[in-house]
Amino acid sequence: MKTDDRNINWVREPRLGLAGRSYLLLFVQGLTTTLRHFFSRKKTVQSPEERHEIPDPPIYRGVHRLNRDQRGRVKCVACFLCATACPADCIDIVAAESPWTDREKYPQSFTIDELRCIFCGMCEEACPVDAIELTSLYDLSGKSREEMIFDKEKLLSVYDQTKNTEPMITKRD
Template structure:
């Protein structure tokens, strides 16, 4: 089929004049945008006219993180992990290694042991997650067959050493206790 002349768009760049050739207008325009944002954010924090949300962290924190509506509100924000407990206050994990296998960052390390309880074969003797290596993708909680591992709304991960940010089983169970109100099972 022949293409009509009206359908053809000429994309040959227009020749630049002298100022454009040394990028002066583009530099001035870019600096204008930078200073507009700078002064706007200093004088009027919050959502600015470009819909960019600015808060004075850590004094202010965002309270508009995503939640699932309907039934029970559950935060869908992916922060640090927790290991969930069952109704008898035991770790729910059955040491199946599904989460560690699914993890693309290879940051979950589990040592399994024979379970002291009759309702399961194994439980995690040791369960470590390197929170600095994690990319917070949520694959571990998707892979878990018994809802034992979850990402929580907590995101303030700070510490003085890398070792502190490898969360062990005790720490992960503590996070469960701290977040159960904010993110119920």
């Protein structure tokens, strides 16, 4: 079967110039990049002995913590606003009747799946009593998935670790 030459577009191969044929220019560009990185400041950190500096700690969103009130009780009133606002659906709260007279409910169980969390800060913004906050701790590590599900006691222990270095941010003063 014969083809019709009118429907065929012939493309010519581009001709390389002197620099393209010798690859000298490309070699010099690559060598320049290599030398620039070789003589620049090192960016590696000897972890865990050294830690990265967080550029702006008030804006950085790390591990969650549950805050305590002045009496040492959990500040959460189990209103479920943080769990409702969470787009990743990683917060689970079981409410119980409060033994204290200043609130109706408290969280009997409060868990956050840190592996599922996207650290957006919506839970922090939704909380009416500033009970949940994101700290500047960034080194999340665990040997199993179960270790990365933070329960109420672990979230309160994060507060105990960070209460002196990161005071509570009160948004509603």
